Amino acid sequence: MGSGCAAHSSSSSSKWVMENGDEPHVLAVDDNIIDRKLVEKLLKNSSCKVTTAENGPRALEFLYGTFNGTGSKVNMVITDYCMPGMTGYELLKKIKESSATKEVPVVIMSSENIPTRINKCLEEGAQMFILKPLKQSDVKKLTCQLMNCKG
Amino acid sequence: MEVGQMQRQWVEYIRSLFMEGFLDGQFLQLQQLQDENNPDFVVEVVSLFFDDSEKLLNDLTKAIDLKGTDFKRVDAHVHQLKGSSSSIGAQRVKNACIAFRNYCEEQNIEACFRCLQQVKQEYCLVKNKLETLFRLEQQIMAAGGSIPTMELSF
Numbered sequence: 001m002g003s004g005c006a007a008h009s010s011s012s013s014s015k016w017v018m019e020n021g022d023e024p025h026v027l028a029v030d031d032n033i034i035d036r037k038l039v040e041k042l043l044k045n046s047s048c049k050v051t052t053a054e055n056g057p058r059a060l061e062f063l064y065g066t067f068n069g070t071g072s073k074v075n076m077v078i079t080d081y082c083m084p085g086m087t088g089y090e091l092l093k094k095i096k097e098s099s100a101t102k103e104v105p106v107v108i109m110s111s112e113n114i115p116t117r118i119n120k121c122l123e124e125g126a127q128m129f130i131l132k133p134l135k136q137s138d139v140k141k142l143t144c145q146l147m148n149c150k151g
Numbered sequence: 152m153e154v155g156q157m158q159r160q161w162v163e164y165i166r167s168l169f170m171e172g173f174l175d176g177q178f179l180q181l182q183q184l185q186d187e188n189n190p191d192f193v194v195e196v197v198s199l200f201f202d203d204s205e206k207l208l209n210d211l212t213k214a215i216d217l218k219g220t221d222f223k224r225v226d227a228h229v230h231q232l233k234g235s236s237s238s239i240g241a242q243r244v245k246n247a248c249i250a251f252r253n254y255c256e257e258q259n260i261e262a263c264f265r266c267l268q269q270v271k272q273e274y275c276l277v278k279n280k281l282e283t284l285f286r287l288e289q290q291i292m293a294a295g296g297s298i299p300t301m302e303l304s305f
Contacts, residue, residue, distance in 0.1 A: 034235040133177045133238045
């Protein structure tokens with residue numbers, strides 16, 4: 001498995017960079033149980049600690065909870081776009097609207113390659129947009145950015 | 152049958168599944184995720200897929216009604232099934248779902264009904280194929296062998 005991703009302490013203004021050498025804690029949100037299992041394994045294989053949520057409201061509840069000491073700090077949120085109730089886009093907006101959570105990088109996943117959708121998410125502050133189905137190389141790219149890998 | 156022969160049989164079988172389009176590269180991604188810490192990962196994910204798909208197919212059967220069909224609801228179910236089949240590499244199921252969604256958009260109930268039959272058929276086929284594959288794997292493991300690593304060389 002890959003390796004050599006050294007975490008640097010945050011002297012740069014990059015929102016991605018973690019502040020310490022611990023494993024990144026990623027909150028993965030998807031209403032589809034198969035996709036949740038897959039993204040969880042992909043992230044664990046990239047040395048991440050993972051919490052999964054099956055919808056936006058539960059994800060937000062967990063995220064806010066980490067500020068009250070329930071669960072460790074979330075370093076990144078990865079969410080599906082198409083979810084019933086609160087979409088991934090709406091979840092992204094909520095995360096970016098709150099001063100407590102707006103610095104958390106949010107990555108959107110979708111099975112549909114729709115440029116207007118992608119632009120909308122990037123404009124709202126999504127760090128990246130990934131097409132499903134997810135592959136190990138996609139997740140490695142993400143986690144390397146999160147840990148500020150060089151080369 | 153000795154282990155080497157069983158392993159060759161497994162390789163030929165899985166290769167045929169790719170050649171016939173039942174599986175695509177995403178299935179290899181799943182296999183690559185299986186390791187000593189998660190030796191049953193593929194079977195676990197595929198089992199989730201079977202359970203989830205059966206539920207969705209039941210819901211779809213009930214939702215497609217000549218008397219009145221909520222196409223949005225049907226589309227939502229097909230979208231889910233398309234997503235999960237895509238995530239595990241069940242290519243023919245995924246493709247059948249794509250066609251199905253087009254007819255949902257057109258609100259063509261007869262075509263939707265035919266698509267549902269098509270999706271069910273593809274699902275049954277891939278389910279049987281994967282169960283056969285897993286049985287072969289169990290036989291290899293029981294005989295003390297290991298599952299060959301599959302490279303997509305075609």
